[in-house]
Structure formats: C-alpha cells, structure tokens
Amino acid sequence: MAIRSRKSKSDYGSIYRGHEGQWSWILHRITGVAVILFLFAHVVDTAAVGWGPEAYDRITAAYDNPIVRLLELGLVVAVLYHALNGLKITLIDFFPRLVSRIRPISIAFTAVFILTLIPTAWIMLGQAWDLARR
Amino acid sequence: MATTTSPRPAAPPDAREAALGRGRPIGGFELWTWVFMRISGLLLLVLAVGHTLIMHLPAGGVDRINFGFVAVRWQSPFWRTWDWMLLMLALLHGINGLRTITLDYVRPPGWRFAITMAFYVIGFTLMVLGTVIVVTFDPTGWGPIG
Numbered sequence: 001m002a003i004r005s006r007k008s009k010s011d012y013g014s015i016y017r018g019h020e021g022q023w024s025w026i027l028h029r030i031t032g033v034a035v036i037l038f039l040f041a042h043v044v045d046t047a048a049v050g051w052g053p054e055a056y057d058r059i060t061a062a063y064d065n066p067i068v069r070l071l072e073l074g075l076v077v078a079v080l081y082h083a084l085n086g087l088k089i090t091l092i093d094f095f096p097r098l099v100s101r102i103r104p105i106s107i108a109f110t111a112v113f114i115l116t117l118i119p120t121a122w123i124m125l126g127q128a129w130d131l132a133r134r
Numbered sequence: 135m136a137t138t139t140s141p142r143p144a145a146p147p148d149a150r151e152a153a154l155g156r157g158r159p160i161g162g163f164e165l166w167t168w169v170f171m172r173i174s175g176l177l178l179l180v181l182a183v184g185h186t187l188i189m190h191l192p193a194g195g196v197d198r199i200n201f202g203f204v205a206v207r208w209q210s211p212f213w214r215t216w217d218w219m220l221l222m223l224a225l226l227h228g229i230n231g232l233r234t235i236t237l238d239y240v241r242p243p244g245w246r247f248a249i250t251m252a253f254y255v256i257g258f259t260l261m262v263l264g265t266v267i268v269v270t271f272d273p274t275g276w277g278p279i280g
Contacts, residue, residue: 029235036228043221043260046204047267052276053201063196072190079186083179090172093158120191127195 020106028085031078038075069128076120084113167230174227181220205273214268221264229257 048059062068088109092098098105159165190196207213232253240246 032228032231033235036224036232039224039228040256040260043225043264047263049201049204049271049273050267056201056204060196060199072196076186076190079182083175083183086175087179090175093172123191124195127197130194131197 021102024085024088024106028082028089031082031085034078035075035082064131066128066132069124069131073121073124073128076124077117080116080120081113084109084116171227171230174223178220178223178227181216182224185216185220201273201276204271208268208271208273218265218268221268222261225257225261225264229253 045059045062048056063072088105092102092105159168189199208217233250236246236249236253240249
C-alpha cells in the first residue's frame, strides 16, 4: 500500500498565508479585470459622440446617479491601486536587487496609495452627495 | 513579488527566482508580452492615471462632461493623440492581462482558445471603433462649438 502524506491541505492554511505579496498579486488581478471590463463599456459610451449631442448626452446620463458615482469611486481606486502596484512590480523586475528591500518598498507603496485614496474619496463622495441632494 | 504569469517554460528557479514567484519568461512571444506589459504600464501610469484624475476629480468631476465638453476638448490634437494612445495601450494591456488570467485558470484547450479569441475579437473591435471615432469626429455638423 502506498504511503500517503499525513499532511492534509488544511495543514498549510490559506494559500494566501505566506506573504503580503500574494495579497497584492490577487488585488492586482481583481483591479485589472475591473478596469478592463469598465473600459469595454467606456469605449462604447464615448463612441456615442459620433452620433451627436442627443445620443451622447443620453448615454452619459447613466452616470447621473449617486449609486453609479460610488461605483465610479471604486473605478478610480482600482486604477490608482493597479497603477501603483504595477509600478512596484516593474521597479522590482527591472532592478531585481531591490527584492531584498521588498518589505519597506511595499509599505511605502501602500502608504502612497492610502494617501492618494483619502483626498480622492473625499472629493468623489462629495460629488455623489451633491448629486443625491439635487 | 508576483510578476506576470506564463504557462510557457520560465527561467529555471534559483533562490532569487523562488522569492519572486514565476519569473521573467526566457524568450519568444511570452518575453515580448512581459516587456510590453511593463513598458505600456509605465506609459499608462501617465496616460490612464492622468485621464482618470482629470476627468473625475476637478470642477465637479464627470458632471461637466457632455457633448460640448468633448467637442471643445477634441479641438486640440494633443488631447486627441492622448486619448487615442490611451485607447490602444489600455486595450492591448488589458486584453493581454485577460489572456494571462485565462491561461492561468482555464485548462481545457478548446475553452482556452474560445475565451482568448473572444477577448481578441472584443479588443480589436473596440480599437477600430475608438480609432474611427477619435479620428473622424467632427462636431460642426451639430452647430457651433462651445
């Protein structure tokens, strides 16, 4: 009878247990997919300018909704995260010696992300609030 | 650090590669897309983040965007060029990202082919549509600009 490993899957915990880089990897995927799916819709809504003011303004009226404005904030946050994390990946791939400094670099990029997040959320939540009261 | 994944043979793992996860592809098409993702990413850092911040934050954000806004903006060859480059690079970068994810998660060859082809068709169609609009747009048929 073959000897089976005593260790079951759960002995290793979550596959995302090991390293904060795994979280940034999965967030990079999620934000990237979110942005490209929005881009599909956005190319089509922008193309409506070719059919004149009535067509364009009717299509972009879809954005005049506080709920859509919250989704829009999510989009901007996704773009910012994907851009900053992508810059971090590129930096480390082009300068592999920086791998030994991965932890402070990750902390610095996370700090920059959060610092850009605060004014962005403040401004865009204000826009959504103004729209909701109109 | 996570880098773009590849189903093709990657560089042999040494201690540093192991710390990096799957490393840079050793050559061919996968190496070219690996390089493209990083170079286009750096350009999109300016084009896409700039576009996003300009359109969504100042002066009420998207509230001010209507046909007249686009008509005035696209009088400038600078913004038409910016938007066209953003269109092409964002679609190429995004479609290649979807291809990478598909190759990671979809195993049956038929489904892989069908899904990646669907993304290529969507990407190509949107590149053509966007290019036609940004090149041929002429608002004067609908009255004076401004």
